[in-house]
Amino acid sequence: MSSTTLIECAPVGDAKLYVIPGSTPSRAVMLMLDHKGVPYKRVDLMPVISKTLLRAHRFPGVTVPALKLNGKRVQGSTKISRELDRVQPEPPLFPGDPEQRAKVEEAEAWGDEFQQKPRRFLWWAFKRDRAPMASYAEGARLGIPVGLAVKTGGPTVALSARLTEATDENVSAHLAALRADLDRIDTWVADGVIGGPEPNAADFQLAPQVRLMLSFDDLRPFIESRPCGELAKRIVPDFPGRMPPVFPAEWLSALRA
Numbered sequence: 001m002s003s004t005t006l007i008e009c010a011p012v013g014d015a016k017l018y019v020i021p022g023s024t025p026s027r028a029v030m031l032m033l034d035h036k037g038v039p040y041k042r043v044d045l046m047p048v049i050s051k052t053l054l055r056a057h058r059f060p061g062v063t064v065p066a067l068k069l070n071g072k073r074v075q076g077s078t079k080i081s082r083e084l085d086r087v088q089p090e091p092p093l094f095p096g097d098p099e100q101r102a103k104v105e106e107a108e109a110w111g112d113e114f115q116q117k118p119r120r121f122l123w124w125a126f127k128r129d130r131a132p133m134a135s136y137a138e139g140a141r142l143g144i145p146v147g148l149a150v151k152t153g154g155p156t157v158a159l160s161a162r163l164t165e166a167t168d169e170n171v172s173a174h175l176a177a178l179r180a181d182l183d184r185i186d187t188w189v190a191d192g193v194i195g196g197p198e199p200n201a202a203d204f205q206l207a208p209q210v211r212l213m214l215s216f217d218d219l220r221p222f223i224e225s226r227p228c229g230e231l232a233k234r235i236v237p238d239f240p241g242r243m244p245p246v247f248p249a250e251w252l253s254a255l256r257a
């Protein structure tokens, strides 16, 4: 074994994870690190300002989760899941069997895309009322009091809502399609792709997103008793944040039907 290989496979000694409160891929990576027993330092960032800070820390992109691991910078929840398995194979985030692995990868990739929907729900809701933001930042160390961050957060919310395209059109369409999306996640649970005794990368990708949606009073009744709702509560027992009713009743009609 060359010395380079030795260094690359060395146990994780120094991990620093940059996150944004309420970010579901950030939570996915926190869960993965905990699952592997990798100690890490968490750095909480404020949205938008996060982009400048990540650049300052020489990350190639501008999104969280961003992980500095043994001096290497890895960004994006799906890249991080693979890097974690590479540097610390046990317990694995992907099954050893190629067919099973392909299914987990498919569910993880779907979840990576799906992220944008709950993300838009949140920014759309914050645009209407910033007060619930404080609950999502519970326990975060933002460098300023959370109350102040919320009070001065108007421009951040407006910009984030614009950048994520959290428009009426998108959010109402996502809500109309949500039942089918939840059915899809439930099918992965039924097929044993996720929800097994040992959580995998797809569990960690999907559960925080369902958990975030459970924080919406409007959505919780349609999700909590589903297999994916049960899974989310098991994998992510603590997820700060509560969103009081916010969506127009007609946008929820497909869920009610």
Ligand SMILES: N[C@@H](CCC(=O)N[C@@H](CS)C(=O)NCC(=O)O)C(=O)O
Binding pocket: 020, 023, 024, 025, 026, 046, 047, 048, 049, 050, 051, 062, 063, 064, 065, 075, 076, 077, 078, 112, 115, 119, 160
């Ligand atoms: N698909 C990417 C998504 C990364 C992403 O969009 N992260 C959001 C937070 S969830 C972000 O960093 N947004 C920048 C901002 O809010 O300013 C992943 O899984 O890592």
